[in-house]
Amino acid sequence: MSERRIDRLTSLLRRRGVVLPSFEIYGGVSGLIDYGPVGARIKRKVVDSWIDHWTSQGDIVEVDSPTLTPEAVLVASGHVGEFNDLMVTCSSCDSAFRADHLLEGVHDNPDSLDADGVSELLTNGIVCPACPDTKWSDVRPMNLMFATQIGAMSKGRSAYMRPETAQGMFMLFPALFRHFKQKLPFGAVQTGKGYRNEISPRQGMIRLREFDMAELEYFIDPEYPPCPDLSAWPNSVTMIPDPDGGHAGEKAMTCAEALSKGIIRHPTVAWFLAKTMDFMVDVGVDPTKVRFRQHSSTEMAHYAEDCWDCELHGEHGWVECVGIANRTCHDLQSHEDASGSKLLRAWRQYDEPRNEVRDVLAPVSAVIGPSFKNHAADVVESLSRLTKLPDDLPFQLQLSDGSSVEISSDMVNRRTEEVTLHGEWFTPHVIEPAFGIDRIVWHILDHAFTETSKEGEPYSVMRLNAAVAPYDVAVLPLFDKPKMMEHARKIVSRVNSIPSRKGEMDSSRSIGRRYARVDEIGVPWAVTIDHDSLEDGTVTIRRRDDQKQIRCSVDDLIETLSKGDLSILF
């Protein structure tokens, strides 16, 4: 037995087919893992619980988009810029730095330089922050996205494996807007793989190169942010507010308090914090090992207004498992700017139609046309955009190409226009909770892994919440006799016929050994068939967490199992 709990846990996970290194017969690849037969069921249940947790809300739907993403999408989202930084290494001390950080103050926009440009600037005596040397080597891009091409031939379109699922939801905004009858708020969830070519993946399941994410994009009208009654969440949670703000320091409070004190800056964010806590408890995370940490203003992306991480504590310390961010209108706006699409907006109907009166310079096209020829359309457009009308004519009108033309009084008529506006188009804001499924699964396993002893021997039990247990029951014939086996098979098949329930049969070796095996993979209930079972149709039910047993009929077992939890039998 290893000295460290984390090694004993990891070893158990391999041994029992929960989580294992991928491609092991070829040496394995850091940052890639397999879920074995037991682990895959646990993960499936976590993901299903997550989908159900949000979609039962009513205004949230599930979507599914490609992992392959054209370059243009990720240019607009900022990922191509953010994820392709140039790295340089100091020749004497081997420290690695981001080139754009070193060149701040030397160049206006160091991010825009290519490798050669960076090399050239670095020769101008840029001093290594770690040592006094000024020699640099190895300017190379740090590619955090996996690049590929769409199209088999060399001229294929550049693309990347998605670094997050979120962009797919933004692409689907027009379809979602129609689906929800053009009314905010609404949301979309998506689970699936994301890819980041981490420089140095470490810590087992915590930093992966290919991982499962579960993201919710909740689209809201910023003027009417939704927030259900937070008094439905009376429990305190641990929060660590922005260290640079007025509430620094760890404290426990309810989400309602945090919102009313201005610690949480947005009501919808407060609501998602509460909902996130609910989810963690549902899947069996230990609530005392959960905390919410607010990003400091320097850590936050420039567009975000409030961002909280939900951190879970386990063998790797506090680990960010969920990020809840108010991304404002940033994403939709960027895609509108980059694509030119006009479909990324929502309509805000006014309570009362508004009359707007304004002065305009109405173009006289009979004069403007011949005067400006092929620039005439631009002139008309520019006139209509004037927010401030000139006091005197003629005046210089700025065109969209930057040039200006003289507008004389015969070209326009000054008049007052009255328009009735029934509403307006605006870019919705997005609140995004983004969950790292693998990290959550790890913490579920970590929190459930209980080391006890039996008869002086070490004994491990995975106290998984029934909602995420790999099997609902284990069916164990006490003897390996044909009649008992047959009986057991029938019970397993009845269990399996209950929707979403799964049973597992084990007839190998002694009964104690079999209990130990199913305890280790977290099966909450063991059903044992003995001689009496064949006579009177009863079985023994054993509870994993305290080894208590009761006897009941198979019919009761099946009925209780299909309704809910077997614990009511105890």
Place this chain on the structure above:
RNA sequence: GCGGGCAUGGUCUAGUGGUUAUGACAGCAGGUUCCCAACCUGCUAACCCGGGUUCAACUCCCGGUGCUCGCACCA
């Protein structure tokens, strides 16, 4: 990417320039027993890859790969 450590059955491990390469647990078959890892018998199953040194390499050397720990990096 740099530096250190490591690499033996499913898991945890012992060990050697020439061995039939330990042991435990797990697993399989049979026996026995039957409600908490019992016991007996038998069995399956391993030296990361490539090159070099050598009569002989799992062992020594070099290279690679991978893992791991520090450093750096980490929307």
